[in-house]
Amino acid sequence: MTATPTVREAPWRSRNGLDLPDRVPRADREEWRARGLCPDADLFTLFRRHALAAPDREALVDERGTLSYRELYAEVLRVAGLFAEAGLGARDVVALRLPNGRLAAAAELAVYALGAVALPYPLGGGVRDTRSLLARSRAGGAVLSEPADLEAAAGLPYLRAVFTTAPGATGGVRRIGTAGPATAFRPADPPAEATAPARLLVSSGSETEPKMVAYAHQAMAGGRAAYLRALTGPPAGPPRLLVLVPLASSYGSLGVPVGLAALGATLIVRERFDAADALRAVVRHRPTHLFGVPTMLRRMADLPRLPGEDTSSLRAVVSSGAALPASTALACRERFGVPVVTVYGSSDGVNCHTTAPAGDLAGTPDPAVAAFRIVRPDGSPAAVGEPGEIQARGPMSPLCYVAAPELDARYRTAGGWVRSGDLGALDAAGRLRVLGRLKSVVLRGGHTISPAEVEQELGADPRIAEAVCVPVPDEEFGERLCACVRPVPGAPAPDLAAVTAALAARGLERRKFPEYLLLLDRLPLRPTGKVCRRTATAWAVAALGGGTAPGATVRVNRGAGDFTHTG
Incomplete structure (x- = not known):
């Protein structure tokens, strides 16, 4: 290529007068079209x-009924x-x-x-x-x-x-x-x-x-549609897609331009997310595929079963928008009895998925969607298994950033590759492993800690339903790591000592352990359903109050606004 x-x-x-140039080489676009990867x-x-x-x-199902x-x-x-x-x-x-x-x-x-x-x-x-x-x-x-x-x-x-x-x-x-x-x-x-x-x-x-x-139309109906076709598998009729995220979001774009226009699917939507309502929609409207972010899926899986609950129409549960914790994947498999697909991707034209979520595995890139390469800091190709920046380019690649040439300069190469800003590696089998963000780090006394790495390990703890790690300011070390977690309903809430003991047993380096544990009844969400890290950080700073000694476990009842310190 x-x-x-x-x-x-x-x-x-x-x-x-808005100019939108195509940052992908024209020859590549023409090759993808010649191969049938971009419809005309x-x-x-x-x-x-x-x-x-x-x-x-049936084209669309919402609270008002069904439209053909x-x-x-x-x-x-x-x-x-x-x-x-x-x-x-x-x-x-x-x-x-x-x-x-x-x-x-x-x-x-x-x-x-x-x-x-x-x-x-x-x-x-x-x-x-x-x-x-x-x-x-x-x-x-x-x-x-x-x-x-x-x-x-x-x-x-x-x-x-x-x-x-x-x-x-x-x-x-x-x-x-x-x-x-x-x-x-x-x-x-x-x-x-x-x-x-x-x-x-x-x-x-x-x-x-x-x-x-x-x-472009071709990228939506080509690369993005290829991704959705791969998710929905061999057709036994048009798929029925229950999309819980906003249709206006990047993840939600699988709904109208891809699901309806490109695939001719049935689109099932709810005006706003409510876990109980979403579960009833699965039972009543019989979707073949359920799409949500991990927080949504976990909250559905944690609900008690409905009388006569039948979710047998589902062929897969699809998670994207954030890293999928292992405990959430397990909870969804047990609740719905179908494969759980995790998607690694972004609005910038990066996409890869796997039907076997496990740790940092993102799956095998599909060239009909986006090809991947791993690049060293000097721009040279990384060796097999060597970590570097994940870059992507393919039929799904967008044209450009809008009214932001500085973003094109920062995130696109001259050859049209998208710089993801993520650290990853390709193994000998061609599978992509995502190892965290290049810049989303906590700096503690000269040591760099990846919150994503710690969150991945916390996601394997059966006592924790959801977790996000955030930095809190510290006079001595600059920043310390705080783990904000929602315990599994009905299970005893762990304290910081128990959490760090589990992390140690999983082999995480001690210097990466969280030094505060914030127990929450809910995690703050953005309009897209993803966890809002900015709000979680503000909650952690407010709860710790600037004078809480490291090693503390703090329970927060957001409904009452109460902070209770232990440990």
Whole structure:
């Protein structure tokens, strides 16, 4: 495969002047297309084919009921007609901040019907995300469900049309509704080139502002669809996907552009995550695959069984978004009786999975999704088994970062490889092992500690349901490591001595042991369902109070705001 730094002659440009160049060499894109790894069709065209071929197939299930492909297609055209009446069209960027449900799916597909670019982003991130994302993407339109977001969007440059689901919209804001008479709209055929941008994936990452990554139709319907096909296995009919994460998240992109448009699957969603509700959805709606982050899956597995509970429709439980603790994988296998698949990946075009979660094993990279290489600090290839930075490139690779050339310079090589920022190794069998973050470390008295490594070992402790390790400031050593854990329900909570004894038995070096243990009734979550490390750190600092001696176990009841010190 060529590694020349040649990119597309001219970047794609939006109606409002946003340039999105392709950072992958053109020769590589052409090779993937020639091998059939990147379809020559846009996402709306693919969705329309499914709607015409199987109009009565269930397309989407939410709290309001079920929509067939025929019904969803009609709703997509209705919403696209509203967008077009408001002056939106091809090459616009349209932001979408909506709860999971039929409108979120129809609105995203309607953007593709226009030949426009979708910018979905999850609820719960605050109005700063709205100001930042809409301004930097030069969005021409937005669909916003929260009044605070409508206020934040007022007066933003480039924004020509704003829609809301709230009644009584004023100030030029249009109401989009969730039903209504069809508006005459005839999509172009095709509405966009397969190589054009389709969706901007949003990831908070480690940047001060959320970063956006531009994906072409081909990357969504090619590499990302190949990943989902590999997960769902040989088809016994279209899969039924229960997606618990926000559809607007990077992980949630497997729902609308991939599950519905590319695969013709049935998409089952809930407006917000509740473990008991999610379990009832498994029983009632009979998904073949369950997608969630480890915290969600663990909370479902810990629930008492429902009367007559039948989860036999499931073929696999899929975990992504964070490292999967061994105890959570075991709890899910015991509860659901199916393989647990763990996915290593990111919004930057990195993806690998395994159906046998074990320690640091991420699986065998699939070149139809993304090829991997391990690179030394000097840029030379690492030997087999030698640790180095994980880099990826393939049919799933995005075009570029949005309005952030500094991120392209930092995270993309001249040959189009994505620098993951993760430490890993490829063994003799070609399997990828993830060894932690290159920069997410705790510095204790000159020693470097990887929180991910300690969390992996804590995840094997049968007394611990969830764990996250965070740094707390220390006058003597600069930082010390605090383990924030949620004990398994009904099991005696361990103290720090018991936890470190278990870590010692597993062979972890003593200098990496946590020096504080924070026992929590719940871990703080981000809108995507991942553990919020920033909040966990704030809780740890508040609980320890700056004067707690190392070796303490602190129990925290977040509901009451109480801190109880022991040890």
